[in-house]
Amino acid sequence: MIEISRKVEQLAPSGIRAFFDLVLGMKDVISLGVGEPDFVTPWHIREKAIFSLEEGYTSYTSNKGMPELRKQIAAFLKTRYGMNYDFDEEILITVGVSEGLDLAMRAILNPGDKVLVPEPVYVSYRPVVELAGGTAVILKTGIENGFKLTPKQIDRACGKGVKALMINYPCNPTGASYTRAELQAIARVAKKNKLLIISDEIYDELTYDFDHVPLASLKGMKDSVLYFNGFSKAYAMTGFRIGWVCGPAKVVAAMTKIHQYTMLCAPITGQLAAQEALKSGFKSVQEMKREYHRRRNYIVGALNEIGLECHKPQGAFYVFPSIKSTGETSMAFAQNLLKKKKVALVPGTAFGPSCEGYVRISYASAYDSLKEAVSRIDSYLKSRKTLPF
Amino acid sequence: MDEILEVLSNDARVGAAEIARLTGKSVAAVKTAIRKYEKNGTILKYKTVINRDLVQDSGSFVRALIEVSVTPQKNVGFDYVAERIYSFPEVVSCYLVSGAYDLLLVVEGENIHTVSNFVASKLSPMENVRSTTTHFLLKKYKEDGQVLKKRAGTRRLNISY
Numbered sequence: 001m002i003e004i005s006r007k008v009e010q011l012a013p014s015g016i017r018a019f020f021d022l023v024l025g026m027k028d029v030i031s032l033g034v035g036e037p038d039f040v041t042p043w044h045i046r047e048k049a050i051f052s053l054e055e056g057y058t059s060y061t062s063n064k065g066m067p068e069l070r071k072q073i074a075a076f077l078k079t080r081y082g083m084n085y086d087f088d089e090e091i092l093i094t095v096g097v098s099e100g101l102d103l104a105m106r107a108i109l110n111p112g113d114k115v116l117v118p119e120p121v122y123v124s125y126r127p128v129v130e131l132a133g134g135t136a137v138i139l140k141t142g143i144e145n146g147f148k149l150t151p152k153q154i155d156r157a158c159g160k161g162v163k164a165l166m167i168n169y170p171c172n173p174t175g176a177s178y179t180r181a182e183l184q185a186i187a188r189v190a191k192k193n194k195l196l197i198i199s200d201e202i203y204d205e206l207t208y209d210f211d212h213v214p215l216a217s218l219k220g221m222k223d224s225v226l227y228f229n230g231f232s233k234a235y236a237m238t239g240f241r242i243g244w245v246c247g248p249a250k251v252v253a254a255m256t257k258i259h260q261y262t263m264l265c266a267p268i269t270g271q272l273a274a275q276e277a278l279k280s281g282f283k284s285v286q287e288m289k290r291e292y293h294r295r296r297n298y299i300v301g302a303l304n305e306i307g308l309e310c311h312k313p314q315g316a317f318y319v320f321p322s323i324k325s326t327g328e329t330s331m332a333f334a335q336n337l338l339k340k341k342k343v344a345l346v347p348g349t350a351f352g353p354s355c356e357g358y359v360r361i362s363y364a365s366a367y368d369s370l371k372e373a374v375s376r377i378d379s380y381l382k383s384r385k386t387l388p389f
Numbered sequence: 390m391d392e393i394l395e396v397l398s399n400d401a402r403v404g405a406a407e408i409a410r411l412t413g414k415s416v417a418a419v420k421t422a423i424r425k426y427e428k429n430g431t432i433l434k435y436k437t438v439i440n441r442d443l444v445q446d447s448g449s450f451v452r453a454l455i456e457v458s459v460t461p462q463k464n465v466g467f468d469y470v471a472e473r474i475y476s477f478p479e480v481v482s483c484y485l486v487s488g489a490y491d492l493l494l495v496v497e498g499e500n501i502h503t504v505s506n507f508v509a510s511k512l513s514p515m516e517n518v519r520s521t522t523t524h525f526l527l528k529k530y531k532e533d534g535q536v537l538k539k540r541a542g543t544r545r546l547n548i549s550y
Contacts, residue, residue: 026547033549034546036545038545294411297413298407298410367400
C-alpha cells in the first residue's frame with residue numbers, strides 16, 4: 001500500500017469535496033456556486049488564439065513568459081495605475097494567480113515561518129503556506145466589519161517569525177475591498193512590521209463603489225509587495241490560465257527558478273490570447289463590470305428582503321450572506337437547498353472553519369437565473385418556518 | 390448611454406422598481422426618466438424579437454435588401470423622396486447611405502412575387518428613382534446584435550471556487 005505524504009493527507013476539506021461531487025452529478029440545477037464569469041471570452045480574444053494555432057504557435061516560450069506580453073503588462077500597469085515594473089526582472093507570467101501564490105510561498109518560506117492569512121479566505125491560501133512548510137496565522141474577519149482586515153488586527157498578530165501577509169481584494173469569497181485610505185493604513189502596519197504583502201488583486205477590474213488601488217502603487221510600497229493579477233476574471237479567460245506577478249527582482253527571480261523546473265512556462269496559446277486582451281479588450285471589461293454592478297445591487301437587496309443578512313460588498317462577483325437565522329449549519333443549508341430546490345451554492349466552511357453560518361453566493365449568473373434562484377431560496381426559507389420544530 | 394436605457398434595451402419587460410434596484414436609483418426617479426424618454430421620443434416603442442423561422446403559422450415570408458439610386462429634390466434633398474418611399478408598408482427599414490447608391494431599403498413580402506411586384510410597379514416607376522438593385526435574403530444569422538441560433542447551454546462546471 002502506498003502511503004501518501006502526511007502533509008497532503010492533512011490538507012482540508014473532505015466534506016466539501018463530497019458536496020461538490022453531489023452538485024456536479026445533478027441535472028437542472030441553478031448554480032450560484034460558480035467561481036468564474038458567466039461570459040464567454042470575448043470573440044476577438046478567442047479568434048486571436050485560434051489564429052495563433054493556425055500560424056503554428058505551439059512551442060515553449062521563455063520561462064518568464066513572452067517578452068512582448070511582459071512589456072505589454074508593464075505598459076498597462078504604468079497607464080492604468082502609475083506603477084513602474086521592469087518587464088525583464090520584475091514580472092513573471094504564471095499559470096494563473098494560483099500557481100503564482102504557490103511559487104511565492106515556496107520562494108520565501110523557511111520551515112517555521114509564519115504567514116498572516118485572513119478568513120474567510122480563498123481555498124488555496126492556507127494549503128500553499130502549509131505545503132511550503134510555513135504556518136498560517138489566521139486573522140478572522142466578520143460581517144459586522146464587512147469582512148475587512150483592520151490594521152490593528154494585523155499589528156497585534158505580528159511577532160516572531162511572521163514574514164508575510166496574504167490579502168485578496170476584492171475578495172473571493174466575500175467581495176470585500178478596500179479604499180485607498182484603508183490600504184494606506186494597512187501598508188503602514190505592514191511596513192512597520194517588515195511584512196512582505198502577498199496581494200492577490202485578480203478581481204481588480206470588478207470594483208464598483210470606488211477606484212481600485214493596488215497596494216504596490218502606494219508611495220514607498222513597491223519593494224514590500226508581491227502584486228498578483230491575471231486575465232481570468234477581468235477578461236473572462238479562466239480556462240486560458242494566464243496570470244502574472246510583479247515584485248522585487250530578487251523575489252521574482254527566486255519564483256522564476258521554481259517555475260522553470262515545475263511549470264517550464266505558461267501555455268503559449270494563452271499568452272498570445274492575453275496579448276490580444278490587453279491590446280483591445282478593455283471595452284469588454286467595462287461592459288461586464290456594469291452588468292455585474294447591477295446584479296450585485298439586485299442580489300444584496302433581494303437576499304436581505306427574504307431574510308438573509310447580507311452586507312454590500314464592493315467588488316468581485318460574490319456575496320457572503322449569513323444563514324444563521326435558519327439555525328442550520330452552512331453545509332446542511334447548502335445540501336438541503338440543493339436537494340429540495342435545486343439551487344447550488346458553496347457552504348461558508350469551505351473558506352475556513354470560522355465561516356460556519358455563512359454561504360458564498362456567486363452572482364456571475366444570468367439575471368433571470370438569479371431571480372429564479374432567489375425565489376427558490378425564499379420558498380425554501382418559508383417551508384422551513386412552517387415545519388413543526 | 391443612461392443605465393436605464395441600457396437595461397431596457399436589453400429587456401423591455403423590466404419594471405421601474407426593478408430598474409431602481411439594479412441601478413441604485415429611486416423608483417420615482419426611474420419613472421420620471423422613463424416618462425421623459427417616452428415623451429421626447431428617445432424610447433419609441435417596446436417590442437419583442439421573434440425568430441420567424443420558428444413560427445409555425447406565419448406562412449411564407451421573404452425579405453429583400455434593395456439599393457436605390459435617386460435624384461435629390463431641390464431644397465428638400467433626399468428627405469422628400471425617402472418619405473415617399475418609406476411610407477409604403479412593405480418597406481420595413483429605410484436608410485440614407487454613402488457610397489454607390491443612396492437609399493438602402495429592407496422590404497418584406499409574402500413571396501418573391503410580392504416583392505418583385507412592389508419593385509416593378511411602385512418603386513421603379515417613381516419619378517426620382519433612377520435605378521434599383523434587389524437582393525433577396527437567403528438566411529438570417531444575426532440581427533440587431535442578436536444571434537438567431539438558440540444558445541448552447543453553459544459549459545462551466547456547476548460549482549467551482
